[in-house]
Amino acid sequence: MSVLVVLEQQNGKWNRMSFEALAAGQKIAQSVGAPLEAAILGAGIAAVTGEAAQYGVAKVYSVDHALLADYTPDGYTAALEQLIRSKQPKYILFPHTYQVRDFAPKLATRFGRPFASDVVDIKTDGVRIEFVRQLFQGKLNADVAVEGEPQFASVQAGAFRAQEAQVSAAPVEPFAVNLDASQIRSKPEQPFREAQRSVDLGAADVIVSVGRGIKEKDNLPVVEALAEALGAELAASRPICDNGWLPMERQVGSSGQTVAPKVYFAVGISGAIQHLVGMKGSKVVVAINKDENAPIFESADYGVVGDLFEVVPALVEEIKKAKA
Amino acid sequence: MKIIVSVKQVPARDSALQADSDGKWLDESDLTYEMNEPDAYALEEALQLKEKLGGEVVVVCLGPQRATQTIREALAKGADRAIHIEVSEGVVLDALATARLLAKAIEQEASEFILTGLQSDDLGYGQTGVVLAELLGYAHATIVMEVEPQGNAVRVKRELEDGWFQNVVLPLPVLLTIQSGIKKLRYATLMGIKKAKTKEIKTIPSAHLGVDAASGLKLEHVYPPQRSKQSQILTGDAKQAAKKLVEKLKFEARVI
Ligand SMILES: Cc1cc2nc3c(=O)[nH]c(=O)nc-3n(C[C@H](O)[C@H](O)[C@H](O)COP(=O)(O)OP(=O)(O)OC[C@H]3O[C@@H](n4cnc5c(N)ncnc54)[C@H](O)[C@@H]3O)c2cc1C
Ligand SMILES: Nc1ncnc2c1ncn2[C@@H]1O[C@H](COP(=O)(O)O)[C@@H](O)[C@H]1O
Numbered sequence: 001m002s003v004l005v006v007l008e009q010q011n012g013k014w015n016r017m018s019f020e021a022l023a024a025g026q027k028i029a030q031s032v033g034a035p036l037e038a039a040i041l042g043a044g045i046a047a048v049t050g051e052a053a054q055y056g057v058a059k060v061y062s063v064d065h066a067l068l069a070d071y072t073p074d075g076y077t078a079a080l081e082q083l084i085r086s087k088q089p090k091y092i093l094f095p096h097t098y099q100v101r102d103f104a105p106k107l108a109t110r111f112g113r114p115f116a117s118d119v120v121d122i123k124t125d126g127v128r129i130e131f132v133r134q135l136f137q138g139k140l141n142a143d144v145a146v147e148g149e150p151q152f153a154s155v156q157a158g159a160f161r162a163q164e165a166q167v168s169a170a171p172v173e174p175f176a177v178n179l180d181a182s183q184i185r186s187k188p189e190q191p192f193r194e195a196q197r198s199v200d201l202g203a204a205d206v207i208v209s210v211g212r213g214i215k216e217k218d219n220l221p222v223v224e225a226l227a228e229a230l231g232a233e234l235a236a237s238r239p240i241c242d243n244g245w246l247p248m249e250r251q252v253g254s255s256g257q258t259v260a261p262k263v264y265f266a267v268g269i270s271g272a273i274q275h276l277v278g279m280k281g282s283k284v285v286v287a288i289n290k291d292e293n294a295p296i297f298e299s300a301d302y303g304v305v306g307d308l309f310e311v312v313p314a315l316v317e318e319i320k321k322a323k324a
Numbered sequence: 325m326k327i328i329v330s331v332k333q334v335p336a337r338d339s340a341l342q343a344d345s346d347g348k349w350l351d352e353s354d355l356t357y358e359m360n361e362p363d364a365y366a367l368e369e370a371l372q373l374k375e376k377l378g379g380e381v382v383v384v385c386l387g388p389q390r391a392t393q394t395i396r397e398a399l400a401k402g403a404d405r406a407i408h409i410e411v412s413e414g415v416v417l418d419a420l421a422t423a424r425l426l427a428k429a430i431e432q433e434a435s436e437f438i439l440t441g442l443q444s445d446d447l448g449y450g451q452t453g454v455v456l457a458e459l460l461g462y463a464h465a466t467i468v469m470e471v472e473p474q475g476n477a478v479r480v481k482r483e484l485e486d487g488w489f490q491n492v493v494l495p496l497p498v499l500l501t502i503q504s505g506i507k508k509l510r511y512a513t514l515m516g517i518k519k520a521k522t523k524e525i526k527t528i529p530s531a532h533l534g535v536d537a538a539s540g541l542k543l544e545h546v547y548p549p550q551r552s553k554q555s556q557i558l559t560g561d562a563k564q565a566a567k568k569l570v571e572k573l574k575f576e577a578r579v580i
Binding site: 073109187301 | 335350361418449450463464466483485486488492495504508540541542544545548551554556559562570573580
């Protein structure tokens with residue numbers, strides 16, 4: 001009756017969210033009095049499994065197979081299905097990465113089980129576990145209970161503080177899986193990045209980032225004026241780039257750039273997690289939003305609740321005065 | 325080619341959302357609804373695939389009676405017909421339950437492509453497509469940004485984290501979950517809206533599908549998140565707030 005956390009690595013490099021999922025797993029393990037175990041999939045993973053063994057787990061399963069060298073949903077699902085059927089963990093946790101999005105629902109379905117995806121907290125009374133999920137991109141929360149076993153869940157980025165390494169190391173247990181190349185239907189090619197970007201938002205000191213609150217492309221000069229007054233780079237949330245109002249290379253977030261300026265102005269941006277992960281390293285965050293309940297205010301140092309079309313021009317004027 | 329696209333109706337963005345009195349779901353009394361945004365992109369990709377390959381685009385939607393409005397919108401944009409799995413108002417299903425019903429309703433269609441949105445704006449499971457693929461035995465790829473048909477296969481560009489991408493080749497039949505922004509969205513034309521009125525919507529009450537959809541996942545309690553309110557909210561009219569903000573930025577944060 002263990003708690004199994006599936007850690008993610010690629011070519012021997014961790015996805016750091018793995019250690020946040022491990023912390024969530026530890027919370028469950030401690031509360032229900034079960035051992036915490038980890039599993040790692042890949043090919044030639046001795047170094048990473050050895051490292052994982054130091055993160056406060058009782059055991060690490062090394063699922064090492066040539067057909068797991070490149071991630072495929074068929075390969076990963078088949079391998080984890082075999083591990084889970086053999087070890088019968090009660091809870092199976094994942095970091096909510098893009099890769100996990102791609103295969104974990106398939107895996108849970110193999111067991112006829114639901115999957116509590118993207119949880120931000122875990123409530124427990126020692127017997128029953130409730131997973132806290134966000135609805136409407138963080139505008140509401142929901143406590144979710146799962147009946148039966150095993151229980152599958154994934155953990156949102158930033159929800160738990162990453163587990164830290166310890167001196168003592170747990171045993172690493174190889175788990176042999178049977179995989180056949182014919183089971184794997186998708187043929188992945190090498191990952192790549194788009195051609196050189198002409199803007200490097202990562203180097204900017206001040207960023208003015210605009211979201212859907214701007215309503216129309218024709219309104220962009222409103223925020224451009226603010227960027228100009230501050231000597232800032234202009235950035236955007238995803239929908240602005242999806243609409244082609246600003247080029248993709250100005251997108252901040254999980255599928256865009258990661259930035260860490262001295263000041264980040266979020267103008268008309270609601271604060272969805274996929275946006276927050278790209279800017280949470282900013283020193284000072286200023287949010288301007290007409291909805292006082294917008295999740296962005298949780299991540300802001302300073303907030304103005306108001307209509308950006310009034311607040312931003314006023315701000316431009318004040319900045320000009322202050323700089324004069 | 326037969327291309328199925330799943331479309332969900334969700335509360336309009338910018339809706340004032342409130343939990344209902346017993347904290348089980350939303351108070352839906354004052355809400356307006358729209359097509360889930362990623363599904364609009366899935367529909368657009370489906371229509372463009374049909375323009376390239378020929379065949380038909382079939383919309384599948386699970387929702388209460390009001391969802392016909394969203395279905396009509398998809399038909400007006402160019403989908404050929406629709407299957408509406410009707411549930412009672414206020415029924416909230418998780419991804420596994422939804423996918424079981426969708427699977428049952430479309431299994432006879434034997435489509436080459438199924439396109440879904442990446443994620444629903446309301447429940448946000450980000451799973452239904454992948455679960456559906458598993459239930460139907462289709463190969464799948466998620467977070468798809470480009471679709472290039474290659475006879476009995478398809479090459480797709482997947483989005484990875486931090487600005488990375490990956491091309492993947494998959495055999496048909498295939499299910500793809502479509503990321504927002506894949507193509508520019510079209511508007512329904514007047515002609516399209518007129519034509520939509522004559523297109524077939526096959527309505528199936530969910531109970532008639534004979535599926536025990538119950539998955540074991542339960543929404544116990546819906547509530548507004550606890551705000552820690554660590555931010556300083558600057559009050560006053562726009563001018564006053566702007567003035568205070570500039571002072572803070574100048575003297576407290578020292579960034580101006
Ligand atoms: C796999 C995946 C990857 C993603 N990657 C990214 C990413 O890299 N980057 C990203 O940004 N998103 C990403 N997203 C999308 C993300 O989930 C959100 O949908 C998106 O960030 C929302 O953008 P927004 O805040 O601009 O729009 P909305 O959520 O629509 O928010 C608009 C905000 O503007 C406010 N507003 C409206 N009018 C005014 C006004 N007049 N004055 C002031 N405020 C106003 C509203 O109150 C609201 O809070 C991703 C999603 C998925 C599923
Ligand atoms: N009730 C529904 N009717 C039709 N399609 C749905 C429904 N629920 C989910 N989907 C599809 O599955 C995708 C992912 O939803 P979710 O797993 O809830 O995030 C959505 O973008 C839709 O394309």
